[in-house]
Amino acid sequence: KAGVTQTPRYLIKTRGQQVTLSCSPISGHRSVSWYQQTPGQGLQFLFEYFSETQRNKGNFPGRFSGRQFSNSRSEMNVSTLELGDSALYLCAVGPGGGDGYTFGSGTRLTVV
């Protein structure tokens, strides 16, 4: 079964800074997708990478970007942080057997 490791688990940044989050699929799944979870907007799709190529992008500003490496590890970057970027950022790999997706534990980003 796929496992997903996200680092760091918690992060506090100030407005205007930039941040990089990491997602490592244990089993080497080639597809990694990212989601933002906030109390007001729920779970929203950010983007998806497959074999180092971005295949799909959600409705987020260009400050949100990502990439994927040849070992399937993915990073997402948020530049010029705003207070509203405070959220739980989740990555998911899949589909696995039966089309299910496996989520990482997430990175909780707080922007102050």
Place this chain on the structure above:
Amino acid sequence: GENVEQHPSTLSVQEGDSAVIKCTYSDSASNYFPWYKQELGKRPQLIIDIRSNVGEKKDQRIAVTLNKTAKHFSLHITETQPEDSAVYFCAPPPSGGYNKLIFGAGTRLAVHP
């Protein structure tokens, strides 16, 4: 475009009662219908899913039913227990073929002992 609606937004039941959560989607070409459970402070986890060629699927106390004509599918939990308390999300991916889950707003289920 893709639109997913989930009802109710909150649900409170007594232990042992049944709970039903409904998800309505807009993409008539969708063919995969999952439900995820997210406990407080934890990651979403797939609990049950169904494909479009099947009308119902059961796994112990949980079941999912699908009505493709009406474009909705439902999560049924019987004999609810306090550990069922969580937020439940439906997330039917669009038919575009890419790994992009469109989540419903979630249903917060509270099971009271």
